[in-house]
Amino acid sequence: MQQFTVHKIGPEIKIAGIDLSFTNASLFMVISASIIILFLYLGSKNKRIIPSKLQLIAEMFYAFVAKMISDTAGSKAKPYFPFIFSLFMFVLFCNMVGMLPYSFTVTSHIIVTLIMALFIFVAVTVIGFIKHGIKYLSIFVPSGVPAVLLPLITIIEIISYLSRPVSLSVRLFANMMAGHTMLKVFGGFVVSLGVLGGWLPLSFSVALTGLEILVAFLQAYVFAILTCIYLNDALNLHH
Amino acid sequence: MKSFLFLFIALKAIDFDLYAAEAGMPQLDPTYWASQAFWLILVFTILYISISKFCLPKIKNNLDNRESKIKEDLDNANKFKEQTEEKIKEYEAILESAKKEVTKIHFESKKILDKNIQSKKNSMDKEIEKEISKAQKEILEIKKNSILSIQKISESISSTLIESISGDKLNESSIRATVEEVSKKNIGKYL
Numbered sequence: 001m002q003q004f005t006v007h008k009i010g011p012e013i014k015i016a017g018i019d020l021s022f023t024n025a026s027l028f029m030v031i032s033a034s035i036i037i038l039f040l041y042l043g044s045k046n047k048r049i050i051p052s053k054l055q056l057i058a059e060m061f062y063a064f065v066a067k068m069i070s071d072t073a074g075s076k077a078k079p080y081f082p083f084i085f086s087l088f089m090f091v092l093f094c095n096m097v098g099m100l101p102y103s104f105t106v107t108s109h110i111i112v113t114l115i116m117a118l119f120i121f122v123a124v125t126v127i128g129f130i131k132h133g134i135k136y137l138s139i140f141v142p143s144g145v146p147a148v149l150l151p152l153i154t155i156i157e158i159i160s161y162l163s164r165p166v167s168l169s170v171r172l173f174a175n176m177m178a179g180h181t182m183l184k185v186f187g188g189f190v191v192s193l194g195v196l197g198g199w200l201p202l203s204f205s206v207a208l209t210g211l212e213i214l215v216a217f218l219q220a221y222v223f224a225i226l227t228c229i230y231l232n233d234a235l236n237l238h239h
Numbered sequence: 240m241k242s243f244l245f246l247f248i249a250l251k252a253i254d255f256d257l258y259a260a261e262a263g264m265p266q267l268d269p270t271y272w273a274s275q276a277f278w279l280i281l282v283f284t285i286l287y288i289s290i291s292k293f294c295l296p297k298i299k300n301n302l303d304n305r306e307s308k309i310k311e312d313l314d315n316a317n318k319f320k321e322q323t324e325e326k327i328k329e330y331e332a333i334l335e336s337a338k339k340e341v342t343k344i345h346f347e348s349k350k351i352l353d354k355n356i357q358s359k360k361n362s363m364d365k366e367i368e369k370e371i372s373k374a375q376k377e378i379l380e381i382k383k384n385s386i387l388s389i390q391k392i393s394e395s396i397s398s399t400l401i402e403s404i405s406g407d408k409l410n411e412s413s414i415r416a417t418v419e420e421v422s423k424k425n426i427g428k429y430l
Binding site for chain 2: 051086090116
């Protein structure tokens with residue numbers, strides 16, 4: 001569990017009695033964000049008709065997120081494209097940077113994912129009320145439900161709506177943490193079983209690393225697409 | 240299932256904060272929560288602003304440029320194709336009319352030539368006929384003349400012959416009458 005510990009880097013910064021020191025978590029946030037900006041800068045620098053490899057990858061990310069938004073939330077979600085793109089890239093690059101040995105996984109901390117999820121939850125709710133006013137509450141009352149079941153269904157809908165930030169944040173946090181813990185456990189087996197028995201957990205480790213890279217991408221995708229779905233509920237009010 | 244398990248652990252651990260930190264989940268140690276939240280918001284805000292203000296417009300611009308360029312090229316290609324087809328049609332029409340012209344010119348010139356040849360031939364024929372008749376007349380004249388002179392010659396020859404044979408001079412007029420009689424008898428042979 002040592003890989004998840006947060007420790008201070010540099011001097012202590014205290015504002016109004018709250019410790020806001022620069023930590024290794026902050027460092028890896030900054031590293032991930034810098035990699036994203038550098039990558040996107042290099043990917044859009046040359047305005048070539050036939051793109052270079054880096055430009056092609058950047059444009060693929062753009063097209064991927066654009067398609068994801070238009071598929072799930074429709075054309076009304078266009079103004080939120082930069083936010084969802086940033087969110088996807090941030091989560092993806094934090095996950096991927098976390099896959100490097102000796103690095104720190106920002107998204108394996110519940111507080112980080114919870115803040116992102118809460119922000120999305122609050123923002124989506126505010127957007128819903130701005131777009132539809134008090135009618136937005138009809139999201140809790142699905143149409144076509146028998147009158148007897150309606151109170152129960154409404155309560156379930158409210159609970160499911162309120163649990164969105166929790167499920168969104170815990171999904172990402174738990175996946176990242178579980179994956180890294182598993183890698184750590186198998187790594188420990190390799191050491192304890194030594195040269196004779198260590199090969200089996202080592203091969204597992206290799207396979208798990210591949211799986212974790214897949215999970216890192218998949219969780220970023222899931223995080224972004226769930227944001228799109230919540231946004232779709234707020235914008236289009238389907239029920 | 241996994242996420243629900245962790246949710247359970249997380250909720251349980253929040254209740255027993257100290258226990259959680261000691262149990263080895265640094266995520267649940269609140270010492271640096273404020274710091275992480277602060278840096279997350281700061282870094283993400285900067286990332287969001289730089290992406291939405293600088294990176295995405297550039298990428299979008301690139302993509303739009305490429306799309307419009309491709310569209311333009313395709314349009315141009317279509318236009319050029321149409322132009323080519325038009326030119327080919329024009330060319331074929333020109334070729335067709337030229338062919339017609341050629342046959343027409345060929346026909347006309349042939350006609351003119353034929354006419355020329357015919358008229359030349361006619362005039363030649365006439366001339367030749369004229370020449371021939373003239374020549375025939377001349378021949379006839381010459382023949383007549385020659386007959387007269389033959390008569391004269393034969394008169395003088397016969398008078399000389401008779402004189403030398405008989406020694407007498409015969410009447411010139413009787414000789415002439417005899418020669419004329421003989422020549423009249425034979426003139427049909429020569430004329």
